[in-house]
Amino acid sequence: MDEVHDLEDWRISLSSRNNVIYNGTPYVPMLVENILIHISFEDYETNGIKTIQTVGKLIPKTETVATLLSVTPGNNSAFSVSLKILKVRDIYIKDSNDIYCPIWKKCSIFKIYGTLKKEGLENVLEASHLVPVQDVVATTVPKDKVICYNYNGIK
Secondary structure, eight states: OOOOOOOOOHHHHHHTSOOSOOSSOOOEEOOHHHHHHHHTSTTHHHHOOOEEEEEEEEEESSSSEEEEEOOSTTOOOEEEEEOTTSOHHHHEEEOTTSOEEEGGGTOOEEEEEEEEEEETTEEEEEEEEEEEOSOTGGGTHHHHOOOOOOTTSOO
C-alpha cells in the first residue's frame, strides 16, 4: 500500500457516504455553502435537485426554525432549516436525569436530510431526519499522524 490518501478534506468523506435513510428517495450530498449556489441556477425550480443531505452546526431560532452553519473551516455560510415535519421524539431526547431536552443540547453538529422548499420569500431546507455527528474534526486526526513502534515499544 504505497498509495497515500489525503483525508485532510473531511468533506469528501462525508459527502461520498451512502444514504442511511432507506426510503427510496436519494438525498444528494451538498455542502451548506453550496446550497445557495445550487438554488440560484436558472432551471432549479423545474429541473433542480430538491432532496439533499448536508452537514452543519444547528442553531435553533424558534421551536420549528433553525439556522444551519457550515462546518468548513474559514467559511461562515448559513442556511435556514425548518423542523416542522419532524416528530417530537426526533427533536427531544432524554438526558442522564430522565428529563427531555432538545437534541442540540447534547450535540450541535448534524447530518441533515431534507427537501429544499420555499416558505414565503425564503428558501429553507425542510428537515426530515437529523443524525448527530459526534466529532467531525477528530475523524481525520488518527490519519494525520501515525507513530510506528517496533516490537520493543521503541519509536
